[in-house]
Amino acid sequence: MRTQVGIIGAGPAGLMLAHLLHLEGIDSVVLETRGRAYVESRVRAGVLEHDTAQLLADTGVGARMRREGLVHTGLELRFEGVSRRIDLAALTSGRGITVYGQQEVVKDLIAARLAAGGEILFDVTDVELAGIDSDAPVIRFAHEGTIRELNCLVVAGCDGFHGVSRGSIPASARRTVEHTYPFSWLGVLAQAAPSAHELIYAQHERGFALHSMRSPEVTRLYLQVPNGTESSDWPTARIWDELHTRLATNDGFTLKEGPILEQGVTPMRSFVTEPMRYGQLFLAGDAAHIVPPTGAKGLNLAIADVRFLAEALTTWFRQGRGTGLDEYSARCLRRIWRVQHFSSWMTGLLHRPADADEFSHRLQVAQLEYVTTSTAAATTLAENYVGLPLDWSSRVDTPVTPTVPFA
Numbered sequence: 001m002r003t004q005v006g007i008i009g010a011g012p013a014g015l016m017l018a019h020l021l022h023l024e025g026i027d028s029v030v031l032e033t034r035g036r037a038y039v040e041s042r043v044r045a046g047v048l049e050h051d052t053a054q055l056l057a058d059t060g061v062g063a064r065m066r067r068e069g070l071v072h073t074g075l076e077l078r079f080e081g082v083s084r085r086i087d088l089a090a091l092t093s094g095r096g097i098t099v100y101g102q103q104e105v106v107k108d109l110i111a112a113r114l115a116a117g118g119e120i121l122f123d124v125t126d127v128e129l130a131g132i133d134s135d136a137p138v139i140r141f142a143h144e145g146t147i148r149e150l151n152c153l154v155v156a157g158c159d160g161f162h163g164v165s166r167g168s169i170p171a172s173a174r175r176t177v178e179h180t181y182p183f184s185w186l187g188v189l190a191q192a193a194p195s196a197h198e199l200i201y202a203q204h205e206r207g208f209a210l211h212s213m214r215s216p217e218v219t220r221l222y223l224q225v226p227n228g229t230e231s232s233d234w235p236t237a238r239i240w241d242e243l244h245t246r247l248a249t250n251d252g253f254t255l256k257e258g259p260i261l262e263q264g265v266t267p268m269r270s271f272v273t274e275p276m277r278y279g280q281l282f283l284a285g286d287a288a289h290i291v292p293p294t295g296a297k298g299l300n301l302a303i304a305d306v307r308f309l310a311e312a313l314t315t316w317f318r319q320g321r322g323t324g325l326d327e328y329s330a331r332c333l334r335r336i337w338r339v340q341h342f343s344s345w346m347t348g349l350l351h352r353p354a355d356a357d358e359f360s361h362r363l364q365v366a367q368l369e370y371v372t373t374s375t376a377a378a379t380t381l382a383e384n385y386v387g388l389p390l391d392w393s394s395r396v397d398t399p400v401t402p403t404v405p406f407a
């Protein structure tokens with residue numbers, strides 16, 4: 001088999017890259033270890049930044065999102081029993097977010113690729129990269145009982161945190177920066193109408209809670225839990241009790257309950273691989289970086305990476321100029337570190353720290369009061385939450401990677 005760009009992974013990054021390349025007349029083949037039904041039903045993120053939603057619409061894969069997605073122009077920060085609204089639209093010249101499940105984005109992208117005659121091979125196994133430091137890389141894999149080879153000019157490693165791409169770069173040619181948080185999230189999907197029109201991020205002495213949604217009939221909820229928590233530690237009654245406690249207000253907020261459709265525990269980590277290129281292999285999305293989920297950035301960052309990559313590949317294939325590809329890693333990393341900071345800041349603002357005491361509590365409340373009363377502070381939250389413009393990174397002119405590694 002032969003193609004211009006071999007894409008490993010049919011998550012949001014791999015599928016969006018294949019779609020953007022197709023619009024530029026560039027061929028790709030997507031290889032995915034899971035089955036189509038699995039990737040189309042995997043419940044993960046749900047918040048699309050303003051520009052992510054706009055990209056889906058502008059490139060012809062946004063019709064269902066525009067119909068079924070929920071546009072929010074604000075969010076609630078809840079602490080000390082009171083909710084205060086951050087007016088995202090007023091603070092960002094009319095920008096907002098769209099609540100639309102990641103698996104719905106994946107379904108729409110798969111449908112568009114297949115309708116356009118694009119090739120996605122599901123259920124592949126034994127994926128291996130060879131020759132990525134040459135101009136003729138090869139991806140070897142097994143599919144339907146046969147060992148196959150995909151010859152390409154470029155490989156895009158979009159295979160998530162547990163994929164093979166990152167590990168195919170020699171250890172001496174990459175470095176990682178990592179941070180583990182002392183807590184995890186228990187995520188719950190409930191067949192219940194949302195209890196509020198917008199997302200509620202709640203800081204509480206028992207820990208963080210988040211009220212989100214997927215549709216007018218389905219609520220998505222999260223609870224901060226200790227690391228090492230098993231989903232089975234949380235029977236239904238315990239989940240609702242804890243959510244009622246952490247989301248309570250002084251003026252009688254009522255949380256609507258319903259059958260729990262799904263629940264699971266996700267650890268929280270920050271992780272960045274630098275650089276995101278080795279020879280003809282380019283990493284994108286979770287294959288290169290993970291952010292803690294507070295702030296809902298993982299999916300959006302993956303989409304920003306592949307926008308940069310599609311643009312650089314288009315210039316390279318059309319005009320033979322490789323400067324965009326040379327700058328790809330630094331361009332992505334500037335945005336990644338900005339988002340890493342924002343997600344970590346939001347996490348610290350809202351979670352109960354491991355060493356919680358009166359002092360840490362007072363600082364958190366002071367910061368929450370500031371963010372919800374000062375236009376300057378609220379704007380900082382709002383512009384990051386709805387997503388900085390794609391060209392934001394070009395405003396920074398200092399190199400992102402220190403020449404002398406931080407010891």
Ligand code: FAD
Nearest residue numbers: 009011012013033044045159160163285286296297298299
């Ligand atoms: P992925 O979506 O991980 O896609 C990678 C694809 O590659 C997968 O389909 C995988 O099956 C495939 N693959 C793996 N190995 C191989 C291989 N060897 N060969 C071929 N294919 C392979 N973000 C938020 O903002 N909010 C959330 O609430 C949130 N919840 C999350 C919950 C969980 C359990 C996880 C894991 C992530 C969550 N995220 C969340 C993060 C967000 O979902 C990711 O940032 C996003 O999925 C990144 O997209 P991606 O395409 O880079 O990677």
Ligand code: DHB
Nearest residue numbers: 045046212293294295296
């Ligand atoms: C959702 C996830 C997030 O991480 C977040 O900050 C907001 C919403 C969600 O799954 O709906």
